[in-house]
Amino acid sequence: MNQFLSISEISEITNFxxxxxxxYEKIGILPKPERMHGKDxxxxxxxxxxxxxxxALKEMNMxxxxxxxxxxxxxxxxxVQSGENFKPPLNKRIRILETHLxxxxxxxxxxxxxxxxxxAKLKEYETLLGTE
Incomplete structure (x- = not known):
């Protein structure tokens, strides 16, 4: 996909x-996207x-x-694709997931x-009902 999508289109695709x-942009979870004509x-x-x-992380209740x-x-x-050292951030993500687990x-x-x-409480009440 080389086309760009609007916020309403991405909302429909992702269900956000x-x-x-x-x-998410405001609090820094989602990087600010490029803008068309300076606004959209x-x-x-x-x-x-x-x-x-x-x-996926939200579904894990993170x-x-x-x-x-x-x-x-x-x-x-x-x-990974650019050849950068991805091991430090990968290790960090592993630690975050381990802590979450x-x-x-x-x-x-x-x-x-x-x-x-x-x-136990249900059993106690059911026993009381049975003793009448």
Whole structure:
């Protein structure tokens, strides 16, 4: 794809609202796109790839701060293709994902404990109903 897309077109492709795209630009998660005639944003395949990466991290319930940190060095694919040393940012992303996984594992343990307590309370109430 060598054509450029408008914010409404990229919004339709990625399922991110125009408001969300502008917000991501404002907070630095999404690089500011080029502009046509100095005003209208124009997006390319690169932004679509970037937004797909953001969406994947959001689906993992990663915070926007961590997503911003994850992408701060830019696109790894571009670095690989240009021959740049991509290992430091790759290692950083691995650390971010490992930390996120640890948080998810803790949440899983917390949820399992809550489920156990809820089941015990349900059993207690069902037992009370059965003793009438």
């Amino acid at each position: 609202s125009s408001y969300t795209l502008r917000y 944003r124009k997006y390319s395949e690169k932004e679509i790839r970037h937004l797909k990466g953001i969406k 915070s926007l701060d961590d997503i911003k940190e994850f992408f701060i060095e830019g696109c790894l694919l571009d670095q 640890q948080k998810l594992e803790q949440k899983k343990k917390d949820l399992e404990a809550m489920i156990k307590l809820t089941k």
